Amino acid sequence: MLEVKDLTVEVGGKELLKNVNFKVEKGYTNIILGPNGAGKSALLMTLMGFSGYKIVSGQILFNGEDITHMSIDERATRGIGIMTQRPPNMTGVKLKNLLKLIAGDKEMEQMAESLDMMRFMERDINVGFSGGEIKRSELLQLAAQSPCIYLFDEPESGVDLMSIDIIGSTINDLVHGDSTCPGDRKGHGKSALIITHTGKILDYIEADRAYVLCNGTIMCEGNPREMLQEIKENGYEECITCKLKKA
Numbered sequence: 282m283l284e285v286k287d288l289t290v291e292v293g294g295k296e297l298l299k300n301v302n303f304k305v306e307k308g309y310t311n312i313i314l315g316p317n318g319a320g321k322s323a324l325l326m327t328l329m330g331f332s333g334y335k336i337v338s339g340q341i342l343f344n345g346e347d348i349t350h351m352s353i354d355e356r357a358t359r360g361i362g363i364m365t366q367r368p369p370n371m372t373g374v375k376l377k378n379l380l381k382l383i384a385g386d387k388e389m390e391q392m393a394e395s396l397d398m399m400r401f402m403e404r405d406i407n408v409g410f411s412g413g414e415i416k417r418s419e420l421l422q423l424a425a426q427s428p429c430i431y432l433f434d435e436p437e438s439g440v441d442l443m444s445i446d447i448i449g450s451t452i453n454d455l456v457h458g459d460s461t462c463p464g465d466r467k468g469h470g471k472s473a474l475i476i477t478h479t480g481k482i483l484d485y486i487e488a489d490r491a492y493v494l495c496n497g498t499i500m501c502e503g504n505p506r507e508m509l510q511e512i513k514e515n516g517y518e519e520c521i522t523c524k525l526k527k528a
């Protein structure tokens with residue numbers, strides 16, 4: 282479904298990603314681990330096509346199509362959706378209006394209720410929202426978009442213990458729920474790529490593969506739970522020298 286080949290990316294003249302290679306197959310959930318400043322967010326922002334992330338070399342393929350130089354809206358139309366770490370405030374744009382624009386005729390009330398977002402419908406998006414409220418609002422917008430691959434940048438960060446339950450189970454329902462994307466593995470839902478520091482999200486969604494990004498390069502890949510455990514015990518140094526076991 283999503284394939285990244287030898288991707289090198291610069292931001293403001295600084296190389297943030299270097300020769301990154303990985304795949305997310307249809308119906309699979311992969312996670313990205315890595316220390317602060319490794320380039321994880323830069324990778325997701327590049328995959329979504331945000332401006333400022335200059336692709337110096339390499340390719341991004343989505344369902345076999347080269348999307349390397351496509352705009353955000355072209356990527357979104359093809360079925361890529363993102364929950365960013367720090368979405369902007371949208372002063373003057375009410376949540377209900379944006380939701381209507383994204384969802385069209387799709388009924389979003391039930392999802393809004395389950396995410397406890399009904400009382401935010403008349404508010405300007407993200408303006409004065411708490412950290413957890415921003416995450417729930419982003420998730421609601423993603424559910425309205427219903428992409429084929431979900432890119433989640435630290436969905437559990439800044440979220441209290443009760444909200445993590447709502448967010449984690451909603452993410453699982455969205456990714457592993459009824460599939461509407463062409464060619465999906467029956468019963469395996471959609472695909473996801475999730476950045477996580479704590480691995481808390483793995484209490485809610487089963488991941489298939491983990492990649493560890495350090496200094497803008499993927500150093501290791503393997504079984505998500507095993508890699509998280511190794512990193513908890515040994516830190517990222519082990520990974521930098523690529524001593525982690527390959528699954």
Ligand SMILES: Nc1ncnc2c1ncn2[C@@H]1O[C@H](COP(=O)(O)OP(=O)(O)OP(=O)(O)O)[C@@H](O)[C@H]1O
Pocket residue numbers: 292293295297315316317318319320321322323324
């Ligand atoms: N516009 C920019 N100009 C210069 N450097 C930048 C720019 N944007 C990001 N960086 C730097 O690129 C590096 C990677 O940032 P990124 O946000 O991708 O890291 P991360 O792995 O997601 O970190 P964290 O786990 O802390 O969220 C950081 O050192 C950051 O300061």
